[in-house]
Structures are given as structure tokens and as C-alpha cells.
Amino acid sequence: MKILLIEDDVKISSFVTKGLKESGFFVVPAANGADGLSLALSESFDAAIIDIMLPVRDGLSVIEELRRQQVNLPVLILSAKRKVDDRIRGFETGGDDYLTKPFAFSELLARLQALIRRANHVVEPTSLRVHNLVLDISSRKVTRNDEKIILQPREFGLLEYLMRNENRIVSKSMIMEHVWDYNFDPHTNVVEARVCKLRDKVDKGFDVPLIHTVRGVGYVLKHEA
Numbered sequence: 001m002k003i004l005l006i007e008d009d010v011k012i013s014s015f016v017t018k019g020l021k022e023s024g025f026f027v028v029p030a031a032n033g034a035d036g037l038s039l040a041l042s043e044s045f046d047a048a049i050i051d052i053m054l055p056v057r058d059g060l061s062v063i064e065e066l067r068r069q070q071v072n073l074p075v076l077i078l079s080a081k082r083k084v085d086d087r088i089r090g091f092e093t094g095g096d097d098y099l100t101k102p103f104a105f106s107e108l109l110a111r112l113q114a115l116i117r118r119a120n121h122v123v124e125p126t127s128l129r130v131h132n133l134v135l136d137i138s139s140r141k142v143t144r145n146d147e148k149i150i151l152q153p154r155e156f157g158l159l160e161y162l163m164r165n166e167n168r169i170v171s172k173s174m175i176m177e178h179v180w181d182y183n184f185d186p187h188t189n190v191v192e193a194r195v196c197k198l199r200d201k202v203d204k205g206f207d208v209p210l211i212h213t214v215r216g217v218g219y220v221l222k223h224e225a
Helices: 008-022 034-040 059-068 084-093 105-119 153-163 170-177 189-203
Strands: 002-006 028-032 047-053 077-081 097-100 127-130 131-134 141-144 147-149 210-212 220-222
Touching: 002 008, 008 028, 008 105, 008 170, 028 034, 028 047, 034 059, 034 127, 034 153, 034 220, 059 077, 059 084, 077 084, 077 105, 077 141, 084 097, 097 105, 105 153, 105 170, 127 153, 153 170, 153 189, 153 220, 170 189, 170 220, 189 210
Parallel strands: 002 028, 002 047, 047 077, 077 097
Antiparallel strands: 127 131, 131 141, 141 147, 210 220
């Protein structure tokens, strides 16, 4: 799928672009509103991610012009503005969703996928399952063999990412970029610590471990009978 990313912050643009490419998307970046609008009007995209505070032309005016020209491209707004009035204005302008900075890539990806599914009238999955481990996306509840597992928000995001990549090895850097926000410290051991806590909650007391460490590479969630 093809995504238009209009973002002038080089760090955020690089962070989002890399994450989307790893998730199977083709990304076309634009560093200002004028170039972004030109791309949106001349090429076909499945969705757009648009920052509000952009040089040359601001993000809201870009969205307004797209809607004026009846371009029904699903738009996820990025903004450092957190006030309710700012979010309302974003929706009234024609944005379909609104995500405030800083953000975790996992949330951006989930919101983007939801926008695309709605645009294509695809029913969203309500849960993820690996063996007897079940993660309910809407209620944010996790059970294993019907036993409730209490997770912190970051642990939930980590488990969701691992389950969405079932049987696929994910590196520490991939986890950092998908589950933590773009301000993360790449030298921290937070991933190892969080995976350890998550494994203790998910695997402890069960005969079959699901979270595995691949030495020197990363982690994988899989069921080995």
C-alpha cells in the first residue's frame, strides 16, 4: 500500500518512513505542505499522514484543499497541539484521525491500518490469537488458557507487536521504533527489561513458552508444539 507522509521534522519523517517500510508499506515523503498537496493531487495513495505545522503551506490548509477538490484520501493528522479545540478543528477541516506528538509507532500504525480498512470497508479484527494466548484489541484484555493477564500499557503494545509478527524475528531496534516513541534512546536496555517482565507474565506457569530470545538477533513469539 502507498502512503503519503507530509512531515518537515527530519527525525520524525525518518522514524515513520522506516517503520512503515518494515510493515510493508511504500512511503512517499514530502517536507512541506505545498509539495505534499501537489503529490496528493497528482498521484494515487491509500492514505496520508499530515503534520499540521508545515512550511510553505500548513497541514490544515492542505486537507481543506483536498476536500474542496473532493479527494477522499484517508488522512491521519499529526500534531503537537493537544487541546480539544485543536483536535476538533482537525476533524472539521476533513481529517479522519488525530494523533498527538510524541507518539509510539505502534499506535500510529494501528490508527493508519484502521483508516485504510474503513476506507475499503474491511471489517477490523477484534483480537489476536497465538496458541492459547488471546489479545483483545478493543477491550485491551489479555488471557492465556482463559486466565487473565494484567499488562501495563507499554507491555500490551509490546505483546501486540510480537503477536502481529508471529513466527517472525524482530530486532531490538524494530521493537524500539514500533512500541516506543521517536525520542527513544537506542543505547538503553529498556527492551530487554520489558521483554523479561512480559515473558514472566505470559509464559510463567505454562508448559509451552511463547516468547523466545534469538541470541544476537532479537525476539520471536511462536508456538512450538
